[in-house]
Amino acid sequence: MLFVVLLLVLAALGLLVPALTTSGMVWAWSSVGASTLAALVLAWDWWRRRPGDPAADTQSVDQHLAADDHRVVEPEDAGPPSADEEPPEEDTDAADLLVVADLVDEVRVLDERPRYHLSSCSWLAGRPTLGLPVQEARQLQFTPCAVCTPDRVLVRKSRAVG
Structure with a gap:
């Protein structure tokens, strides 16, 4: 998703150069449109990843680990750890x-x-x-x-x- 936003921002900058050099309003408005579209894509992505969203809860574990604002929480009553897993740490007062x-x-x-x-x-x-x-x-x-x-x-x- 960030790749799409990056491309839109680069397109906006690319359209801004002819707008400034030729004083053409079409180029300027195209640059504004690309910037607005990039902002809308960012807002949509944020909305899709917000905490508590059922769609965000169905994402894979890898996506949760990659997102800074999400934390994977293991269930408390998962039972004893297997032989290869490390047991959890005791919470000491x-x-x-x-x-x-x-x-x-x-x-x-x-x-x-x-x-x-x-x-x-x-x-x-x-x-x-x-x-x-x-x-x-x-x-x-x-x-x-x-x-x-x-x-x-x-x-x-x-x-x-x-």
């Missing part, structure tokens, strides 16, 4: 994050994976893991798994003890 930063409880991490897990996490399912203190895992930029919610469990355990 700021107060809980301060508690987790000081804990030395062991969590499990997988090589080349960004999440840390509890040893009982169903997503790990027999994969080779390494044990790290949660404090060190956080310092190494690992994030908590949303399947086993290690931050929530460790904070609850820490508050129950203390």
Whole structure:
């Protein structure tokens, strides 16, 4: 769509040159018409892509990713991630994050994976893991798994003890 607009703008500029050099009104009005048509195409494209439009909702995922004003939202109850997918990140409360930063409880991490897990996490399912203190895992930029919610469990355990 932007390619069409670009062509119309270039045509308007091309028509403006003879309008200025020959003082011909036909060239000038043709330039104005091409510019107006380019504006109408842009407005139509914006209208077609606006959020909440049923036609925009049927666009492919690639089109959604390419558009700056659209965000692809995955359904919340999609079930557990498959074996090859990374589990989502746990949403940790700021107060809980301060508690987790000081804990030395062991969590499990997988090589080349960004999440840390509890040893009982169903997503790990027999994969080779390494044990790290949660404090060190956080310092190494690992994030908590949303399947086993290690931050929530460790904070609850820490508050129950203390």
